[in-house]
Amino acid sequence: MRIGVVGLGMGLHLARWCRTLGIEVAAVCDRDPARLAGALAELPDATGTADWRELLGAGLDGVVLANDFDAHAPLAMAFLDRGVHVLSETAACADETEGRRLIAAAEASSASYSFAENYPLLPQHRLLRQAVEAGELGRISLVEADYLHALSPAAMAELIGDPGHWRGRIAPTAYCTHTLSPVLALTGAWPVAVSAFPVDAPWGEGVDELAARAAVLLVVRLSTGALAVTRHGFLQGEPDGHWSWVSLRGSRAFAETVRAPGDRAWSVRFRREAWTRPAGSDGPAEEERVPPPLLWDGTPVDRAREATVLLLQGWRATVTEGRPPLLPVRPAVAASLVGVVGARSLAEGSRPVPVPDVSGRTSD
Structure with missing residues (x-):
């Protein structure tokens, strides 16, 4: 399997793992000459270019798209049109029109589109999914999920304060897939409507516009009837376990990823109330489950x-x-459209805004 990689920030990290797993990285691309040179030093058998279009005719089986957050869909559609399999990192689309065009391109192509959203595959989230699929929690009514970074004000300003960088130009709701993808995977649901709230408001005393962009809360109604509450951005109290925390409240039990430092952050806490237990049981039951190790060539892979x-x-x-x-x-x-629609809700006083139905259950 021969692949190319476009965008050599996160893309280089993925390229390293591709090589480790026996996938040939045949071509790399980045507009930054220094990044490109650094990648070629690590990948001497790969060819390099600053123009991603040169990869279209390079005879690749697949391509990893790790370019700017809000610029994936045009490249994905171009590679799909050439029959090149796509693994697309971060947001799938910047708006509904682009999203529907991407769906059409993927479903018409001889190649496949895969979303490089790995959060549903985190060890603790896999444990949650096993419990949901086994019916242990009953009907899920409320899901909460965090994706938070505890940066200093200076570090936050450097990251999101530059309008020339993609982090400075995207809406504060846009980077929501690290919570929404696990929510949708765990519930088997589709998003129906979203209300977005700034955690800090620009009109508050001592609060500036940058602080108001730092963190948002999304309230998402799901197609199952359940509610999802997700938090994104830069707040103190960053969870261990890859910046992620998830809780599920079901009709028969509660489960959450453990809020603890170190290895325990990859575990899950389950609680069953006394009324759900066999007659004669003494009070509620709690347990902490630890995911089994994932082995590669007989060696445990680092949890992260x-x-x-x-x-x-x-x-x-x-x-x-x-x-x-x-x-x-x-x-x-x-x-991805939850983030798009969330930006509209944020601009319109946090009113609920319908999420376009792209499930395919009805005609698009």
Whole structure:
């Protein structure tokens, strides 16, 4: 399997893991000469270019798109049109029109589209999914999820204060897929409507516009009837476990990823109330479950890297064996459109805004 990589920030990280897993990185691309040179020093067998279009005719089986956050769809559609399998990192689309065009391109192509969203594959989230699929929690009514970074004000300003950088130009709701994708995967639901709230408001005393962009809360009604509450951005109290915390409240039990430092952050706490237990049981039951290690060549993979390994193994199986993508185009577009619609809600006083239905259950 020969692949190319476009964008050599996160793309270089993925390229390293591709090589480790036996995937040939044949071509790399970045507009920054220093980044390109650094990648070629690590990948001497790869060719390099500053123009991604040169990869279209390079005879690649697949391409990893890790370019600017809000610029994936045009490249994805171009590669799909050439029959090149796509693994697209971060947002699938910048608006509804682009999302529907991407869906059409993926479904018309001889190649596949996979969303490089690895958060549903984190060790603790896999434990949650096993419990949901086994029916342990009953009907899920409320999901909460965080994706937070505890940066200093100076570091935050440097990251999101530059309008020339993609982080400075995207809406504060846009980077929501690290919470929405696990929510949708765990519930089997589609987003129906979203209300977005700034955690800090620009008119508050001592609060500036940058602080108001720093963090948002999304309230998402799901197609199952459940409610999801997600928090994104820069707030103190960053969770361990890859910046992620998730809780599920079901009709029979509660489960959450453990809020603890170190290895316990990859575990899950389950609680069953006394009324759900066999007669004669003494009070509620609580337990903490630890995910089994993921092995590669007989060696445990670092917990923080398990999801990336599973993501790339899944993509290789899609490309070489024809297996379904782990996260295909329609759920990818749905999760990304929550951020798009959330920006509209934020601009319109946090009113609920419908999320376009891209599930395919009805005519698009």
